[in-house]
Amino acid sequence: MRTARLGRWVLALLMTTLALATVYPLLFTANAAMKTRREYILDRFSATTTLRGDNIANAWNSAGMAGYFVNSLIVVGGAVILLLLFGSMAGFALSHLKFRGSRTLFLGCLAGLFIPFQVIMVPLVRTMTAVGLIDTYPGLVVAYVAQFLPFTIYLMTSYYSAIPKDIVDAARLDGNSFYGVYRRIMLPIGLPALLSVGVLDALFCWNDVLIALLMMPSAEHRTLMVGVTALRGQYSSDIPTFASGVIIAAVPVLAVYLVFQRRIADAVTAGSTKG
Template identity: 35%
Template sequence: MISKREATLNYLILGFFAVIALFPLLGVLSSALTDPANSSASLTLPDSPHFANFLTAWNQGHFGTYMRSSAIVTVSVVVLASILAILAGYAFATMRFRGQSVLFYLLLLGLMVPSEALIIPLYYDLRDIGLTDTYWSLIFPQIAQSLAFATFWMRNFFRGIPTSLIEAAQLDGATRWGVLWRILVPISKPALLTMSMLIFMWTWNEFLMPLVMITAEDLKTAPLGLAFFQGQHTSQFSLLAAGATIVAAPVVVVYLFLQRHFIAGMLSGAVK
């Protein structure tokens, strides 16, 4: 049992590292609320909140268009990758078929090969079939990138479920499809939400793929739009900070909304 002294020391250490992690974020937010006339590259504290910076950055940076593109791509990737991961993870965890181990380890190669090594041949392949400058040129590759981790994650969770539960459902007449969607998926909610949140963050923050695949202005994603906005406002630090806050806001909101499920999913994965 942890003593009161040890608990206090743990909270102090965690609090110290929390301050280190939050300080840059608070610095960006403080700069975003500073009057543009008083902003600088160093940390500035606003005399009064200047919320107009967000509206100015939103209008000048066309973030409405960029955020819409990011939302379309991210939601599509999260939904499709999650469905495929559930199906693949269930198959690898509960079924036995020829070449299962070889196929699974082949799938795991996706965790080891960096996207930078594939981006050029991928661009030429997608260009040859006419998919560049479309949402599909972002959705399909990022589903493939996420699927290796997602399948591995769901397979490990399904393998941790007692086989007696599955056998009992099958004795009651449930098919494999029914066991998956009526029993396993509902109890895997923490793991599924954690996986979906990680895929959401990776997809939303992806920069290289849109940079290579997209040239049309109305298809650019938020991180790519922020990079161009930065190039146009190199000395307007308040507007840059406001733009960065706008782009980061969806990830922060999703995390705050799902943090309990995220922690529960991480803990269940650690226990198993």
Template identity: 35%
Template sequence: MIVRARETWAGRVILVVLMVVTIVPFVSLFITALHPPGTYPRGLEWPETPHWDNFVLAFQAADMWQLLMSSLLIEAGVVPVAVLIATLAGFVLGHLKPRGASVVFIVFLLGLTLPFEGIITPLYFQVRELGILNTRWAIILPLIGLFMPFAVTWMRAHFVTMPSELSEAARMDGASTWQLFWRIHIPLSVPALSSLAILLFLWTWNQFLLAIVLVNDPAKRTMAGALGAFQGRYGTDIPLLCAGSLLILTPTLIVFLIFQRQFVSALMQGSLKG
């Protein structure tokens, strides 16, 4: 009993420490954003007169409404297509398992080791040859491809755990492969699909490198990509820069808080099956 009590308290202490480490940077950004524009705050010092209008100024200066619409368009082009392709590929590799599926899966695993930074130069020239440089397609199409290794691996891991008895029973009832996929496996895959969509949404929203390199017009970038131009304009104005960063982070926090149950449900489902 004493050992269990110590383990419980040690776990709680670790969780508290991790929570503090996670929250402190956001608190620091928030406090810094409330200081007078043009100043250099020192640490976590609360300002004598909080400047709440810094958020309004940052919103107007960065033209957040236009950036929000651009980010939503990019999200609409990336997330549904990536989830659809990954689900189809994951079903084939994880459940149907045709000849050569293991080799294809190894290729996707190798793709997980490929960093964005390592292919940004050849990707730039390829996008330029396609004639989509400085357009939203220059962000949408590469992101769909770059997300595939993780997304396919994620969905394959889900379909591998699906009981084969379901498919055998459906086959005996005369179900085709498409009916097997759409009517049986998809309804059972909602937690995995929703969690994958959440992850892709967050990664697309926070995509910075591709937006900066492949798109010159800030109005066609993601919210995070526009932060580069915002920082270039207010590079010495730390409070406004922090206010703009918080405005960009807010939508992702809202999305995660709304759908956190679905995300945790998918993780728990995978752990129970494993």
């Protein structure tokens, strides 16, 4: 009993340390964003006594974060819609429509999860350049769909595999086509999984820097995370403004985590247990 209690205390201490190590950088950044340049230079670690929005307004307007924010909304929204559409269709087909090569196709999707983006980024950029999709919104959306579709297909296939095949057979006997079964049966049943996977896909796309940096070289089309990276060079002597840009980029991610934390946990564990 004493050993078990000691183990719980050690685990609680480790988790508390991990939580503090995670939260402290965010608190430090928020504190720096509230300071003037002079205050930060004189004492970067002291707590600010006033709440100023000047640095955040400067980063939003003068540093172009507003435009970067809109760019991210466009590409992330488009990519998530296509990922959920193609992922849910493929998940239904691979889980309930047994056809020649379906197992091989599913294994191919799984193999796509283990291919680092660095391996395919040169062929991707060359292909996108050849078809004229570099520095365009559709080009970045297509790149995100190609990168994260295997993950989406895997989770949706795992979820749909737990649905009894009798439901599909009954719908077919009622005269539904396969598309009708997908639209009338599978989509409503799969809404919880679609929401969970959609949140994860949105976070993946929102936090991406490498793909967006390769696909959107011009400053006009930068996404928010690439814009924050560029701020580090432009405002190397103005850390409060740079910290404000980091806060602007982090707030949407934190909001999504707080609102959809249960969905994120469900998506991460999808397919780990049999339904």
